[in-house]
Amino acid sequence: MSPLQNPSNTGGNLNVQVRLSPDDAEIVKKYGDPKVRFIAPNNFTRITDCDLSF
Amino acid sequence: MTCRIPRWDTSKGNSVKMDFSINGYDFTGAFDFTFTEGLILDRIVPMSGPFSTATSPLRLIGQGLKPSDPALEIDYKWGPVQTAPLTRTSVSTYAYNFADFLNIVPNNEDLKSYWYEADTIKRVDEPMVNGKNYELY
Numbered sequence: 001m002s003p004l005q006n007p008s009n010t011g012g013n014l015n016v017q018v019r020l021s022p023d024d025a026e027i028v029k030k031y032g033d034p035k036v037r038f039i040a041p042n043n044f045t046r047i048t049d050c051d052l053s054f
Numbered sequence: 055m056t057c058r059i060p061r062w063d064t065s066k067g068n069s070v071k072m073d074f075s076i077n078g079y080d081f082t083g084a085f086d087f088t089f090t091e092g093l094i095l096d097r098i099v100p101m102s103g104p105f106s107t108a109t110s111p112l113r114l115i116g117q118g119l120k121p122s123d124p125a126l127e128i129d130y131k132w133g134p135v136q137t138a139p140l141t142r143t144s145v146s147t148y149a150y151n152f153a154d155f156l157n158i159v160p161n162n163e164d165l166k167s168y169w170y171e172a173d174t175i176k177r178v179d180e181p182m183v184n185g186k187n188y189e190l191y
Contacts, residue, residue, distance in 0.1 A: 034057070
């Protein structure tokens with residue numbers, strides 16, 4: 001898994017690469033609900049949705 | 055995956071941990087992640103210069119600019135800019151009052167100083183010559 005871009009606090013998109021086995025990839029295609037979570041040191045948390053592409 | 059980055063309140067801290075989940079419930083990762091301030095360029099001073107040389111200091115006024123050590127070198131070049139004619143209605147969005155103009159960069163005194171100096175220092179019109187250094191005010 002690797003973030004590819006320098007993120008900005010004003011929003012935008014972040015590309016994330018996750019390496020999956022072929023079997024897992026099929027499961028993720030059907031049932032996946034990808035999300036990313038950001039947690040500050042004081043536990044302030046934001047969760048956002050992601051789009052999948054294979 | 056292409057993930058939406060949330061607008062992040064920098065008062066919560068820029069350095070965060072980032073987790074991801076492929077099922078929406080089980081998160082893993084705890085990667086170190088640093089939010090950077092969005093770069094917004096409000097104004098450059100001066101706004102024009104010699105076409106063939108770019109030796110004069112250029113001041114960038116904006117947000118998200120941070121000093122670097124060693125100093126970051128940025129090259130710039132003056133040149134003609136092709137612009138399309140604006141309609142009267144589109145220009146109206148640029149209307150502002152003087153107070154708003156001076157506070158275009160919040161808590162920044164540079165623009166106020168520039169305006170004060172530009173308004174009080176005696177202006178001397180002088181044709182710009184290639185290769186000559188000009189002092190900025």
